[in-house]
Amino acid sequence: MAIYxxxxxxxxxxxxxxxxxxxxxxxxxxxxxxxxxLLGKDATAEAINALSHTYGLDRPLPVQxxxxxxxxxxxxxxxSFRTKEMVSELVTERLGVSIPLALSGLLLxxxxxxxxxxxxxxNVGKLSGAVLALISQIGIAVPVFxxxxxxSVLFGVRLGWxxxxxxxxxxxxWVGAIRSLVLPVxxxxxxxxxxxxxxxxxxxxxxxxxxxVRTARAVGMTRTQALLNVGLRNASLPIVTIIGLQVxxxxxxxxxxxxxxxxxxxxxxxxxxxxxxxxxxxxxxVMLIIVFVIAVNFLVDLLYGILDPRIRNAT
Amino acid sequence: xxxxxxxxxxxxxxxxxTPALPRRSSLNVSLVVGILLTSGFLVIALVSLFxxxxxxxxxxxxxxxxxxxxxxxxxxxDGLGRDIIAQLMVGARTSILVGAGGASIALFxxxxxxxxxxxxxxxxxxxxxxxxxxxxxxxxxxTALVLAATLGSGSFTTIxxxxxxxxxxxxxxxxxxxxxVLQEDFITSARLYGRGKLFILARHVxxxxxxxxxxxxxxxxxxxxxxxxxxxxxxVGVTRPSISWGMMLNEAQQTVGISSPLAIWPGLxxxxxxxxxxxxxxxxxxxxxxxxxxxxx
Numbered sequence: 237m238a239i240y241x242x243x244x245x246x247x248x249x250x251x252x253x254x255x256x257x258x259x260x261x262x263x264x265x266x267x268x269x270x271x272x273x274l275l276g277k278d279a280t281a282e283a284i285n286a287l288s289h290t291y292g293l294d295r296p297l298p299v300q301x302x303x304x305x306x307x308x309x310x311x312x313x314x315x316s317f318r319t320k321e322m323v324s325e326l327v328t329e330r331l332g333v334s335i336p337l338a339l340s341g342l343l344l345x346x347x348x349x350x351x352x353x354x355x356x357x358x359n360v361g362k363l364s365g366a367v368l369a370l371i372s373q374i375g376i377a378v379p380v381f382x383x384x385x386x387x388s389v390l391f392g393v394r395l396g397w398x399x400x401x402x403x404x405x406x407x408x409x410w411v412g413a414i415r416s417l418v419l420p421v422x423x424x425x426x427x428x429x430x431x432x433x434x435x436x437x438x439x440x441x442x443x444x445x446x447x448x449v450r451t452a453r454a455v456g457m458t459r460t461q462a463l464l465n466v467g468l469r470n471a472s473l474p475i476v477t478i479i480g481l482q483v484x485x486x487x488x489x490x491x492x493x494x495x496x497x498x499x500x501x502x503x504x505x506x507x508x509x510x511x512x513x514x515x516x517x518x519x520x521x522v523m524l525i526i527v528f529v530i531a532v533n534f535l536v537d538l539l540y541g542i543l544d545p546r547i548r549n550a551t
Numbered sequence: 552x553x554x555x556x557x558x559x560x561x562x563x564x565x566x567x568x569t570p571a572l573p574r575r576s577s578l579n580v581s582l583v584v585g586i587l588l589t590s591g592f593l594v595i596a597l598v599s600l601f602x603x604x605x606x607x608x609x610x611x612x613x614x615x616x617x618x619x620x621x622x623x624x625x626x627x628x629d630g631l632g633r634d635i636i637a638q639l640m641v642g643a644r645t646s647i648l649v650g651a652g653g654a655s656i657a658l659f660x661x662x663x664x665x666x667x668x669x670x671x672x673x674x675x676x677x678x679x680x681x682x683x684x685x686x687x688x689x690x691x692x693x694t695a696l697v698l699a700a701t702l703g704s705g706s707f708t709t710i711x712x713x714x715x716x717x718x719x720x721x722x723x724x725x726x727x728x729x730x731x732v733l734q735e736d737f738i739t740s741a742r743l744y745g746r747g748k749l750f751i752l753a754r755h756v757x758x759x760x761x762x763x764x765x766x767x768x769x770x771x772x773x774x775x776x777x778x779x780x781x782x783x784x785x786x787v788g789v790t791r792p793s794i795s796w797g798m799m800l801n802e803a804q805q806t807v808g809i810s811s812p813l814a815i816w817p818g819l820x821x822x823x824x825x826x827x828x829x830x831x832x833x834x835x836x837x838x839x840x841x842x843x844x845x846x847x848x
Contacts, residue, residue: 250681251688258689373826376825377822377823377829378821379818381797385814481687484691488691491693491696492784495784503696506696506697507787510697510701518697525693526690529688529690
């Protein structure tokens, strides 16, 4: 197990390193002269140089990269050029929107997909199974932002039950905050579910054809008992992996859904700061999100190793 | 959302490219519906090159907000009086350009890296496979936002972003397909006959994994259309004078509100086309691999 953990840890660190270099180069190399853009086109060369010097942007790129990485590792995400706000504070403010949205969306997707996918697998070859498979196939084709638009037309405009967009902060009214999250979570969750149902269905189908399920049936368990006692536990392994891989997709969905419902989450902050050339803010925030996703995958790998001895002992 | 790639990896035995035997008497519904929807989509895009009801970029204030089902504009016009059908038709073209463009570039690089990983030893395999794993764990949408903002938005940046996200998936699928072909006896014979590695890859491996490549391409064509729509909806994808369905949805929401029928048509177009391509991919997977258990819809 120790070797397995070490290998996964090495992969985690390698992934973080590669991602950090990629993000840094992407933003710095393609972004042009930051100080010149910040000062506008009337700025003199001296002013530009002075500002670059103040922000340390005139140092060689590897030095800047190293500096950024060391500070990130110490928990210092840097600060905004213009407003001097700390990136950590900016991010923390936005997490109150983004984290509940992403996590509830994922949870809803899982809660729908596991029972529905299992049901579809048990009814394969019957009409109900085919209908569910078709619904999931259509759901996969629906762009998450269009699902958001349709739900918002139905429940916001036509029925008037929920706000079509905007945000009430938790501190003002937590009922209001939840109300502004219901439709975004629903959009995200339904689309996640459509994708996950397919995986759950094929995982359960695989398990149902295994010898140990036949054995369980032979010793007198009903189909449902066999599935619950030995089937689901084995099917959970691939499902856990897929959920880990879907986290990157989940972040993408959250980014778009925040725009559909004009929620003041991380993605709006990133877009605004990209436009304002706040390179440090963008760099650190994007890196934070990527580290989060890679960390989730790392934890999923560990969990997988704990659940299945064959994986952890494989060379 | 990325297509299911796990199920693709077990198509790789070379026997599977033999034309489907009349093994299953029932009709392959996925394939038929997929072909119908996809060819309809391709024909519409093709027609748009030669004929459009009107110029989709020139405003016509007199005709603004024409309701759907009127004789001059079958699906009505938008807030600037531009015909919806004309915009949808040009949007189909963009979807093909960006979706197929992104998937093609990813296929090209995935083929090179996948074959290299499969055929050029453990070190190459480890480097390429771990590299692909790392790239897969980076959320594409966030990186695309940054990419579009630094390089400027447009069709070209969007294709670039898509091919970057899709390449690692192609690498993984092609690697595992090529590996199982390389274990076949006829590869050993070719090697004993004195054939070089590149010859064997080009002459024996690629034709035998063509089925996997076609299926993978089709599914990622669809994924590309979905991602492009998302990016264009955010305003960092395709820009006018090109027209994208995602962009049309954004414009509808910004100018006339979501309850207008303008927010329906482009979404419907995306769903139909992506559904068609996914069904086509699933159907092809069944045909190209008669032995595979049916797992998809």
